[in-house]
Each structure stands twice: as C-alpha cells, then as structure tokens.
Amino acid sequence: MSEVLSDAVVVVAGAGGGAGAAAVRHLAAAGATVVMADTSLEPLNALAEEIAATGGRAVGQAVNLLDEAATRSWADSVIDEFGRVDGVVHLVGGWRGGKGIVEADLADWALLSDLLIRTLQHTTRAYHDALRAAPAGRFVLISAAAASHPTADNAAYAAAKAAAEAWTLAVADSFRGSAAAATVLVVKALLTPAMRAAKPDGKFPGFTDVEDLAEEIVLLWEKPAADVNGARLWLTN
Numbered sequence: 001m002s003e004v005l006s007d008a009v010v011v012v013a014g015a016g017g018g019a020g021a022a023a024v025r026h027l028a029a030a031g032a033t034v035v036m037a038d039t040s041l042e043p044l045n046a047l048a049e050e051i052a053a054t055g056g057r058a059v060g061q062a063v064n065l066l067d068e069a070a071t072r073s074w075a076d077s078v079i080d081e082f083g084r085v086d087g088v089v090h091l092v093g094g095w096r097g098g099k100g101i102v103e104a105d106l107a108d109w110a111l112l113s114d115l116l117i118r119t120l121q122h123t124t125r126a127y128h129d130a131l132r133a134a135p136a137g138r139f140v141l142i143s144a145a146a147a148s149h150p151t152a153d154n155a156a157y158a159a160a161k162a163a164a165e166a167w168t169l170a171v172a173d174s175f176r177g178s179a180a181a182a183t184v185l186v187v188k189a190l191l192t193p194a195m196r197a198a199k200p201d202g203k204f205p206g207f208t209d210v211e212d213l214a215e216e217i218v219l220l221w222e223k224p225a226a227d228v229n230g231a232r233l234w235l236t237n
Helices: 021-027 041-055 068-081 106-133 152-175 193-198 210-222
Strands: 009-013 033-038 059-063 087-092 137-146 181-187 230-232
Touching: 009 106, 021 033, 021 041, 021 059, 033 041, 033 068, 033 106, 033 230, 041 059, 041 152, 068 106, 068 210, 068 230, 106 152, 137 152, 137 210, 152 181, 181 210
Parallel strands: 009 033, 009 087, 033 059, 087 137, 137 181, 181 230
Antiparallel strands: none
16 A cells, blocks of 8 residues: 555546556555546446455546536536545547548547547646645656657547647646646557457567556656656656
C-alpha cells in the first residue's frame, strides 16, 4: 500500500478499456478509492465487485465525456461525495488507420479528435481546480510514440495524440506553483491480457504491458510534483 495513495480518491476515465482494469486494480491495491467512468456501466460494476472482494473500493458511473455539462456534473458529484480528488487517469482512447494524406478520410479525424482531445478537455476542465488544491494531485495522460514520429498513413491519429499531449502540457503549466502535476506517459502500443491470450507465442516488440503501465501510474504519486509535472515519460522498450 502506498502512503501517499492511502485514502486518496483517484478517477479513472475510460476504465472499461484495455488498460482500465489493471490501472484500477493497482490503484485500489495502493489504498486509493477509485472512481471509474466509461460509456457502459456493466464492466465497471463487475470490476467494482472484484475490487471489493479484495478489500478495496471502486465505484463506477456511466458518463458521456463528450458532453461537457454531463462531465462537469459528474465531477461535481464525485467531489461532493468524497470531498476531494487526488488524481485523474485519462485512459479514453481510440484508433483509426489511414491511407495517406490525400486519400485519408477526414471523418477519422473528426472521430479521433472527439475521443482523444475533446474528452480530455472536458475532463481536465472539470477536475482542474480539485487537482490543483489536492496535497498531491496528479493528472495522467497515456499517449503514443506516433505523436512524436507521425507517418503519412497514420496522420489523423498522430495529430490527435500530439494535440492531446499539448493540452496536457498546458495543464501542467497551470499547475506550476502547486503540489499538482500533469504527466504524459508515452507508449508504442499497449499489450492487454486479451492480446496475449489471442497470440500466446507473440513477441509484441516495444509494446507496454498494461500491468507495467499501471505500476508506472501508481509511482507518479511517489515522486515530487516538480519531477513529473510537464514530463513526457517514455515506456517503450
């Protein structure tokens, strides 16, 4: 159990995704109460029951993070119920492959900008003040190496990830002078249990296991805010 996370309240947005379960388990094991959000409540309820069986606490809520009013209402209800928020982990993701600069369908950009940028904007705006006021507030974005090394056939995804990183680094700037930090964790791609089960002999070079990612997320509370605020930490091999 982490001394810093003991009795802390940490929000995981996109908790029903591939990395969500690992992040929730590790945070709960470290002592945090985990507030989970996703578009569907069913996987969150199952995860909450699993966490409760191990003595931890996790609660879930279905939230449309594309709706800023709904996101603010949800954040307000979390703050009202728990009295504080010590962290937000943004795991909302999405991917669409491209076909080159000219051939690409810009509908992919519209989708990715909503999933990767708009949800991030709404979430950070809703929780910004609570995180800045926390004794060790942390905001965590999971990004991709593609943001730093864009290719023509992946332009929409890379551009959306780069924009999400820029927004997060701007949040980091707004945290300066406080005990809060906003950090970008960069991966090539994530390796989930389902992917391992589908290809048990697969090598997955450069991929980051979601369990390793979850450990890195928890460690952010063990480091001084000045060391991780505005940092882009690479978890690629």
